[in-house]
Amino acid sequence: MSQIVKLGLIQTSSEATHKENVDKTFSLIRGAAEQGAQIICTQELYTSDYFCQNHDEEHFDKAVELPGPLTVQTGKLAKELGVVIISSLFEKRDAGLYHNSATVHDADGSLLGIYRKMHIPEDPGFHEKFYFTPGDTGFKAFDTRFGRIGVLICWDQWFPEGARLTAMEGAKILFYPTAIGVLPNEDQQTKREFMDAWEIMHRSHAVANGCFVAAINRVGQEEDIRFWGDSFVSGPFGKIIAQAGEEEEILLTDVDLDLIETQRRTWPFLRDRRIDAYDGLTKRMGR
Numbered sequence: 001m002s003q004i005v006k007l008g009l010i011q012t013s014s015e016a017t018h019k020e021n022v023d024k025t026f027s028l029i030r031g032a033a034e035q036g037a038q039i040i041c042t043q044e045l046y047t048s049d050y051f052c053q054n055h056d057e058e059h060f061d062k063a064v065e066l067p068g069p070l071t072v073q074t075g076k077l078a079k080e081l082g083v084v085i086i087s088s089l090f091e092k093r094d095a096g097l098y099h100n101s102a103t104v105h106d107a108d109g110s111l112l113g114i115y116r117k118m119h120i121p122e123d124p125g126f127h128e129k130f131y132f133t134p135g136d137t138g139f140k141a142f143d144t145r146f147g148r149i150g151v152l153i154c155w156d157q158w159f160p161e162g163a164r165l166t167a168m169e170g171a172k173i174l175f176y177p178t179a180i181g182v183l184p185n186e187d188q189q190t191k192r193e194f195m196d197a198w199e200i201m202h203r204s205h206a207v208a209n210g211c212f213v214a215a216i217n218r219v220g221q222e223e224d225i226r227f228w229g230d231s232f233v234s235g236p237f238g239k240i241i242a243q244a245g246e247e248e249e250i251l252l253t254d255v256d257l258d259l260i261e262t263q264r265r266t267w268p269f270l271r272d273r274r275i276d277a278y279d280g281l282t283k284r285m286g287r
Contacts, residue, residue: 003258005146007173008037008083009251011231011244013220014049018062021047022070026077032250033081038107038146041086043218043231044154044177045100048090052128053223059131063092066114071103079109084144086151088177091116093133100132100153102177107145115140117153118162125183125225128155141169147257154178157201157215160208161281167209168270172257174205178217181227195230203238210236210264212255219246236263 010028015021025046032040044050047070051059064070066089078085084107091101091114100117116135120128139162141150150171156162157176166174180198182191198215206213212235219229232243233253242253264270280286 003147004254004256005173006036006038006252006254007214007233008032008035008040009214009216009231009233009244010040010042010046011217011219011229011251012043012046012248013227014218014222018047022073026073028250029077029083029085030081032252033083035250035252037083037250037252039084039086039144039149039173041151041175041214041216042088042177043216044088044179045090046088046177049222050179050218050225050227052131053125053225055127055130060092060098063090063098066091066093066101066103067111071105071111074103075105075109075111078105078107082107084146084149086149086175086177088153090131097133098131099135100128101135102151102153104142104144104149104151106142112142112144113137113140115151115153117156119155119159121155139165139169141166141171147172149173149175151175151177154180157198157205160205163205163209163213167211171211172260173212173214173255174209176202176213176215178215178231179227180217181225184224191228195228199230199232199240202232203234203240206234206236207238207267208269210260210267210269212236212257212260216251219248236260237267 048062085105091099102115104112118135122129150166214233218227229246244251
């Protein structure tokens with residue numbers, strides 16, 4: 001028998017306030033659950049705009065404590081709907097200590113844990129090092145009612161080590177809440193090149209690890225960045241099995257976790273890894 005799980009990816013634009021964003025996302029989560037979604041994931045930093053476009057200390061006020069009132073709300077929603085909810089949030093850990101984090105609530109409402117973004121970018125329009133401390137949770141997987149999953153966040157997507165280590169923890173689906181788009185000086189060709197690289201990277205994680213990968217992106221214009229959406233799910237051999245457009249959308253798709261066993265029998269990359277020869281990965285460079 002197939003082990004089929006329905007995913008729901010919440011791709012939306014940002015509203016003006018924390019409450020508006022939470023209310024809107026909760027409403028979309030309800031909509032996804034009504035359509036049968038069992039594991040539902042938000043986009044990156046869903047409770048606010050993407051504030052990392054500039055340096056402004058007032059943005060630190062947008063952070064929430066984890067656990068805290070919002071995780072209580074989310075847990076109640078997950079329990080009511082009987083779904084797993086992955087939330088990407090700006091975490092205030094202590095005075096002056098902040099993270100770009102994700103929480104995972106199981107279908108009984110329990111908080112299974114927190115993942116903190118490990119790789120923090122510093123690029124034009126994406127000044128995350130000003131706001132976020134690199135994560136210290138390590139790469140981890142969570143046992144949910146509907147399967148064992150892993151969560152990584154946006155910039156983590158460019159590092160194969162993160163995907164590999166999360167898959168090695170037993171994750172069958174890797175979720176990547178994301179905020180990625182184009183700046184005013186970037187034309188349509190540049191956007192297409194960036195999108196191709198983004199898709200190829202996620203699909204390669206799926207192939208290399210023989211698992212499903214779900215990327216969830218924001219949409220809409222926020223200051224200088226136009227977020228392109230196009231959230232998608234890749235199967236374990238790299239085929240895109242569902243993809244959204246550039247507008248607000250709940251992307252729904254079924255994934256058959258039994259395909260992972262079939263794929264890994266044919267392409268046993270985890271079997272053939274030369275774990276005796278990888279010491280160099282702990283160095284910045286090999287020379």
